[in-house]
Amino acid sequence: MSIDIKSGHQAKSGINHIRLTSHKIDLPSVPQIKWGAQDPMERGPVVGTVSERENRNCIGSHSGSYTIYRALSIASGKFSPSHRPDLNNTEPTDSIEPQPSWFEPDRIISLDPWGANVARDFHSYLDQGYNIQPTIAVTQARLQLPEIREAMAAGRLQADEKFVTANGDVKVTKVAIDPVWHLPSVAKRFGLEESELRKILFKETGGMFPELVTRSDLKVLLPPIGSTTAYIFGDIKDLSNTDVELTCRVHDECNGSDVFGSDICTCRPYLTYGIEDAVRTAQRGGVGLIVYFRKEGRALGEVTKFLVYNARKRQKGGDSAATYFERTECVAGVQDARFQELMPDVLHLFGIKKIHNLHSMSNMKYDAIANSGIEVVNRLSIPPELIPDDAQVEIEAKKAAGYFTDGEVKSGETLENVKGRDLEE
Amino acid sequence: MSIDIKSGHQAKSGINHIRLTSHKIDLPSVPQIKWGAQDPMERGPVVGTVSERENRNCIGSHSGSYTIYRALSIASGKFSPSHRPDLNNTEPTDSIEPQPSWFEPDRIISLDPWGANVARDFHSYLDQGYNIQPTIAVTQARLQLPEIREAMAAGRLQADEKFVTANGDVKVTKVAIDPVWHLPSVAKRFGLEESELRKILFKETGGMFPELVTRSDLKVLLPPIGSTTAYIFGDIKDLSNTDVELTCRVHDECNGSDVFGSDICTCRPYLTYGIEDAVRTAQRGGVGLIVYFRKEGRALGEVTKFLVYNARKRQKGGDSAATYFERTECVAGVQDARFQELMPDVLHLFGIKKIHNLHSMSNMKYDAIANSGIEVVNRLSIPPELIPDDAQVEIEAKKAAGYFTDGEVKSGETLENVKGRDLEE
Numbered sequence: 001m002s003i004d005i006k007s008g009h010q011a012k013s014g015i016n017h018i019r020l021t022s023h024k025i026d027l028p029s030v031p032q033i034k035w036g037a038q039d040p041m042e043r044g045p046v047v048g049t050v051s052e053r054e055n056r057n058c059i060g061s062h063s064g065s066y067t068i069y070r071a072l073s074i075a076s077g078k079f080s081p082s083h084r085p086d087l088n089n090t091e092p093t094d095s096i097e098p099q100p101s102w103f104e105p106d107r108i109i110s111l112d113p114w115g116a117n118v119a120r121d122f123h124s125y126l127d128q129g130y131n132i133q134p135t136i137a138v139t140q141a142r143l144q145l146p147e148i149r150e151a152m153a154a155g156r157l158q159a160d161e162k163f164v165t166a167n168g169d170v171k172v173t174k175v176a177i178d179p180v181w182h183l184p185s186v187a188k189r190f191g192l193e194e195s196e197l198r199k200i201l202f203k204e205t206g207g208m209f210p211e212l213v214t215r216s217d218l219k220v221l222l223p224p225i226g227s228t229t230a231y232i233f234g235d236i237k238d239l240s241n242t243d244v245e246l247t248c249r250v251h252d253e254c255n256g257s258d259v260f261g262s263d264i265c266t267c268r269p270y271l272t273y274g275i276e277d278a279v280r281t282a283q284r285g286g287v288g289l290i291v292y293f294r295k296e297g298r299a300l301g302e303v304t305k306f307l308v309y310n311a312r313k314r315q316k317g318g319d320s321a322a323t324y325f326e327r328t329e330c331v332a333g334v335q336d337a338r339f340q341e342l343m344p345d346v347l348h349l350f351g352i353k354k355i356h357n358l359h360s361m362s363n364m365k366y367d368a369i370a371n372s373g374i375e376v377v378n379r380l381s382i383p384p385e386l387i388p389d390d391a392q393v394e395i396e397a398k399k400a401a402g403y404f405t406d407g408e409v410k411s412g413e414t415l416e417n418v419k420g421r422d423l424e425e
Numbered sequence: 426m427s428i429d430i431k432s433g434h435q436a437k438s439g440i441n442h443i444r445l446t447s448h449k450i451d452l453p454s455v456p457q458i459k460w461g462a463q464d465p466m467e468r469g470p471v472v473g474t475v476s477e478r479e480n481r482n483c484i485g486s487h488s489g490s491y492t493i494y495r496a497l498s499i500a501s502g503k504f505s506p507s508h509r510p511d512l513n514n515t516e517p518t519d520s521i522e523p524q525p526s527w528f529e530p531d532r533i534i535s536l537d538p539w540g541a542n543v544a545r546d547f548h549s550y551l552d553q554g555y556n557i558q559p560t561i562a563v564t565q566a567r568l569q570l571p572e573i574r575e576a577m578a579a580g581r582l583q584a585d586e587k588f589v590t591a592n593g594d595v596k597v598t599k600v601a602i603d604p605v606w607h608l609p610s611v612a613k614r615f616g617l618e619e620s621e622l623r624k625i626l627f628k629e630t631g632g633m634f635p636e637l638v639t640r641s642d643l644k645v646l647l648p649p650i651g652s653t654t655a656y657i658f659g660d661i662k663d664l665s666n667t668d669v670e671l672t673c674r675v676h677d678e679c680n681g682s683d684v685f686g687s688d689i690c691t692c693r694p695y696l697t698y699g700i701e702d703a704v705r706t707a708q709r710g711g712v713g714l715i716v717y718f719r720k721e722g723r724a725l726g727e728v729t730k731f732l733v734y735n736a737r738k739r740q741k742g743g744d745s746a747a748t749y750f751e752r753t754e755c756v757a758g759v760q761d762a763r764f765q766e767l768m769p770d771v772l773h774l775f776g777i778k779k780i781h782n783l784h785s786m787s788n789m790k791y792d793a794i795a796n797s798g799i800e801v802v803n804r805l806s807i808p809p810e811l812i813p814d815d816a817q818v819e820i821e822a823k824k825a826a827g828y829f830t831d832g833e834v835k836s837g838e839t840l841e842n843v844k845g846r847d848l849e850e
Contacts, residue, residue, distance in 0.1 A: 020445060020635045050631050061631035065490040065650045069724035069762040071629035075622050076615050076764070081629060083758030089739040090732035090756060093848050137731035140848050144813060145686040146571030169688065174681070176727035190501050197500050204496035204506060206475050206486035208633055208649070210445045224633070224649040225490045227727050231685065255717070256599070259683045259696070260656065261570040263594065271684070292680070299494035302601035302652050306562035307515035313564075314514040331515060333508030337494040339501070388569060423518050423565050 021210040022053070030057050031125060033220055035182045038103050040114050040121040046180055048222045049131040051082045059211045060222035062133050064178055067224060084131050087119050092138030094173050094236045099351030107372070109185035110342040111177050111228070112136070113349050135178040135222075143170040143231075147272035148279070156276065163233060163282050170279055175230040177346060181221040189341055226253075226294025228346055233278045233288035240351030242375075245286030248347075249274030249359035250369075252295040252338055255302065263388035264309065264420070266395060273382045274359040281357065291346050298328070299337040307331050310423070312393075319420030321410070324397030340368035347374060361395075361403040379404045393420040446635040447478070455482050456550060458645055460607045463528050465539050465546040471605055473647045474556040476507050484636045485647035487558050489603055492649055509556050512544050517563030519598050519661045524776030532797070534610035535767040536560070536602050536653070538774050560603040560647075568595040568656075572697035573704070581701065588658060588707045595704055600655040602771060606646045614766055651678075651719025653771055658703045658713035665776030667800075670711030673772075674699030674784035675794075677720040677763055680727065688813035689734065689845070691820060698807045699784040706782070716771050723753070724762040732756050735848070737818075744845030746835070749822030765793035772799060786820075786828040804829045818845040 030047075037043040047055050048062045061067045073079035095117065102113045114121055115135030122132050142165075149168040151157040159166045187197040195216070202212040211218060238244040251274065254267035261268055271290070278288020297305030311327045312319045325335050343365065347355075354375045360366065361381055370376055381404070387395055396418040399405045410418065455472075462468040472480050473487045486492045498504035520542065527538045539546055540560030547557050567590075574593040576582040584591045612622040620641070627637040636643060663669040674696065682692035696715070703713020722730030736752045737744045750760050768790065772780075779800045785791065786806055795801055806829070812820055821843040824830045835843065 020639070021632060048631070050629050056631075059631065060633075061629075063726040063729065066721070066724055066726040066762070067630045067633075068626070068648050068650050069720070069764065070759075071626050072615075072764055073759045073762045074629050075617055075625045079759040079762070085732075085758065086736075086755040087732070088755075089736040091735065093735060134728060134732060137728045137735070139731040139734045141681065141685075141687045141689060141734075142815065142846075143686045144688050146575065150571065172685075174685075174731070176731045178726070178728050190497075192500055200500045201493070201496050204475050204486075204499050205492045205649075206473070206481075206484065206634070206647075207446060207636060208485075208492075209631070210635055211632060214445070222631075223493050224630075225493050226651070227721075229680065229727060255654065256566065259717070260566075260599075260700075261568045262566045263569050264566060275685075292684070295494070296491070296652075299491055301488040301491040301603070302654060303559060303562045303603050304488065306564040306599070306601045307510075307512070307559060309564045309566075310516065310518060310562070311511075311514040330511040330513075333510065334495075334498045334504040337491070337498045337504070339494065339497055390567065421567075 021214045022056070029055055031055070031130070033057055035185065035219065036103055036105055041124070043114060045118060045122040045125055045130070045132045046112050046115070046135065046220055046222075047130060047132060049133065051084070052131055055130055057218065058180075058220035058222055059209050059215065059218050060224065062135070062178065062222060064222075064227055065224040085133055087134070090134070090137070091119055092116050093140045094138055096136070096138065096175070096236065096349065097351075099240055099348070101348040101351055106185045106188055108345045108348050109182045109189060110179055110345045111349060112180040115178070115180060116175075135180050137176045139174055141172050141174055143172055143275075144168065145170065145272060145275065148276060151276045157280060158283075160283055163279055170233070170275070173232040173236055175232070177228045177230065177349070179223050179225055179227065181223055183219055183221055186342075228294065229292045230346060230350070231275070231278075231290040231292070233275075234282035235287060236350070238287040239289060240353065242354040245281055245284070245356045246289065246352065246354065247274075247278045247281035247286060247357040247359070248289045248291075248352075248355045249278070250291045250293070250343055250347075250365055252293045252298070255296055256305075263390045264394070266382065266387055266391045269386040269388070270359065270382055273386055277357065277359065277380070286356070289350070289352075293338075293343065295338045298335070299339070300328075300332045300334075304332050313420065313423045317416070318422060319393050320416050321393045321396035321400060321418035322416040324393060325401060336364070338364070340364045344369050344372035344374065348372065361398055361405065363403055366404060381405060381407075390421050392418050446639045447481070454480055456480070456555070458482055460610065460644065461528055461530055466549070468539060470543060470547040470550050470555070470557045471537050471540070471560065471645055471647075472555060472557060474558065476509070477556055480555055482643065483605075483645035483647055484634050484640065484643050485649065487560070487603065487647060489647075489652055490649040510558055512559070515559070515562070516544055517541050518565045519563055521561070521563065521600070521661065521774065522776075524665055524773070526773040526776055531610045531613055533770045533773050534607045534614060535604060535770045536774060537605040540603070540605060541600075560605050562601045564599055566597050566599055568597055568700075569593065570595065570697060570700065573701060576701045582705060583708075585708055588704055595658070595700070598657040598661055600657070602653045602655065602774070604648050604650055604652065606648055608644055608646055611767075653719065654717045655771060655775075656700070656715040656717070658700075659707035660712060661775065663712040664714060665778065667779040670706055670709070670781045671714065671777065671779065672699075672703045672706035672711060672782040672784070673714045673716075673777075673780045674703070675716045675718070675768055675772075675790055677718045677723070680721055681730075688815045689819070691807065691812055691816045694811040694813070695784065695807055698811055702782065702784065702805070711781070714775070714777075718763075718768065720763045723760070724764070725753075725757045725759075729757050738845065738848045742841070743847060744818050745841050746818045746821035746825060746843035747841040749818060750826060761789070763789070765789045769794050769797035769799065773797065786823055786830065788828055791829060806830060806832075815846050817843050
């Protein structure tokens, strides 16, 4: 399966010798990955470094899509291709302790639970000179959010100096998680043969990573997609304790609302209300968790999202809750590409078994969480006064499609009459 | 250069036949791309569709890194691989008119200026059945931002109903732009041979896209990285008019601050103050522009960023402005991977020749803009009262490193004494 070619016409020296794909080498130098093994040394480290190719045991490279910028850095001469990260002092501020969920077959398949403290768990490999990089980082921060200050001014939230200071600063532990996909388990979760998944991932991306099809011995992929961030209010260890009340929102990125406050959807209101309630839960002895997934525009991207906005606003009869999902499918080919099937992995990283308060309307999210074996006690929507006027189309369309609500579900003419603003307004 | 292999042991039918890389075919069916040509039909459309491979004239596929999710959609059976987008009603709400900058050699190299209105500019190709997808989308929106309401309450901004409503809604035109790289021009901008750039992009990403090295006839790459969004306050046509006052911020994503308000940096305060001033400029007859680049953590990603935060906070002597940049280089191998060299392309898309007010401290941004031939009249920092306490380390480190300031530049012991919070606080 190994193909070496000379590229270009004037291949004069070794520097022009390009290997289109790697080939399997059975050397003790390549750490084996035994996904789900209990002992980290038996599980083995994920070695995705590009600098020492001979030690790699996965497809792709670190930092998701930022690997392209790393390559540009090397092209520009600013970055040494042989750089090794100095991990001194970078270790997690809070430890994510191993959980039984780490060792259940096929429970965690899209991230590496051993990715946070590689200096502790794989020190003997590091001592031998392996270039092992963390795929998870844990730090502490303080958040200054106008919506938290508004909640305090409205009397919904009080300062306690432990979680919220008098001026509204919120103390938080945050965890950044890069994607690490165990391909056999991903295939299983989607009900596919592994070889079929590999072929589709290769072909339908325009030919990304030939090793997907040539290196069936490499079971792990570091895909060039965005990372995930978990924000924990309270003690990270309480997340796995079913006796401690847990308030949680799993939030998919929406840059237009999350950052710019666009009023066509309810994304930022749901996010900031989720934070507010997560903080309140910590204050009464519970723990709060917000997970932020980089899946802009239902993982279709912002260009597609804006095309859909235009098609929604311009269609005959105007933007209507009755045709909300249809327009996305016409333009994008699919209503949603977020694959909530992979989402609960991050909950299992923390050993979560019970969510007392889930802030989400989405049945896809709820089903994915429940199907992964986590009990959900209460499902919560945001208070109606926090929904922007133009976002009524989204909210009513979602309720009519079976999303969770404890209120009225509109249909027929009533649903058609839920209209958004025209483009000209 | 074409290599076909049989994958797996039991290749019984054509379905297991995988082509590791494509090969050049000289058929009239493949539209040629003549980058920089004045007539769109002479320039030719970028055809990145995966469904009809025979028509492709670029490497990679649409939607940046979301192409992975599209592939997963196909794997799950939810998406037809032969889906063709219905572009009806998706066309731009405001037209981005061709500018002289579109035709200057090597001026715009990382986006496709003809990517917005493909139904108008490439209708004859579409009529022939080519699957051409927009790489730019233009729509209109209203923003609801707490910081805008705060600016109104403080008397810094007034409602006028044209740009800002009484309840603080801001009217805006927004433009999403997917990356489209013309490889010969990118190589030239970085001072490299094209073949060298292609080899590095292939090798240092862990072998992404063999066509980078096998298909030197394909000059365009759709890289799996994030998109860029431009928010325009006022008339999009005024951006190219040097007589109209232009206020601009070019902003690199920082999810922790932009969305969650983390107080370790000044990202969201710079962004929202930039929006406020862009709106004020529109109100006095000018035009405002905010460009949002998906380059999280200096394009190193959030995992690296959090590792650096920990190393900064834990180093001997604590987090100090004097060692701010050094810690990033130790962990990441480079201080910054954002490549402001590519950033001005979006300014040239709109024909910008003069920026009256640039909201940025960054010399890298200023130099890139000035070196691309755009005049910058005033450089503006945010008012000191908008800088969070813990972000003083970042601000003073940047000033000491030569970033723009109209204030004092600290050095030596004074700089060392600018300290951030400990991790435990």
